[in-house]
Amino acid sequence: MKDRLEKQLGFIYEIDRVKGIFRKTRLFHTDRFENDAEHSWHICMMALVLQEYANDKIDILKVLKMMLIHDLVEIDTGDTIVYNRTDADVEAEKKAADRIFGMLPGETGREFHDLWTEFETRESAEARFAGALDRLEPLLQNMSRNGEDWRRNGIGYEKVLDVNKRIADGSLLLWDFVRVEIKKHLDNGDFAKS
Secondary structure, eight states: OHHHHHHHHHHHHHHGGGGGOEEEEEOTTSSSEEEHHHHHHHHHHHHHHHGGGOSSOOOHHHHHHHHHHTTTTHHHHOOOOGGGOOHHHHHHHHHHHHHHHTTSOHHHHHHHHHHHHHHHHTOSHHHHHHHHHHHHHHHHHHHHTTTHHHHHTTOOHHHHHHHHTTHHHHOHHHHHHHHHHHHHHHHTTOSOOO
């Protein structure tokens, strides 16, 4: 029992580091960049509020678990802007998942690793909905700032559409809404020039 508790507490201590991983998008109401812990909390709240828009019936607890653990790998890898993600980034995240979830006792570590893998591969309705919200939140942040971070990072309209069209896999209604909003930002000149 002592060994199990020590592993669990070691994991809890380690994941506190996610609060210091800053993302490439800014918060809605300030110039400060969002950290991964804030992002995870925000998309969990989004899931609770927007779950009625999922394409399929979902287990909301499973969605919340995925969203709380999906960015823990960035403790080792840092944040990579989704528009510039490479195969090397994917491999580094897999290695990080092995290390971080391997800190936990057997069944818990396997559950977390399996949920992380399911989120990454989008192999369930829950993973697709979680992935949709993971994409939606930074889109909303960028739109609230008139594309400031898109321009700063050299991201054009077509790239934003291409990367984010996967929102439709989790929620056609959210994708239909946000696609119209993205087009408004194109018309306003809020993207980097291609």
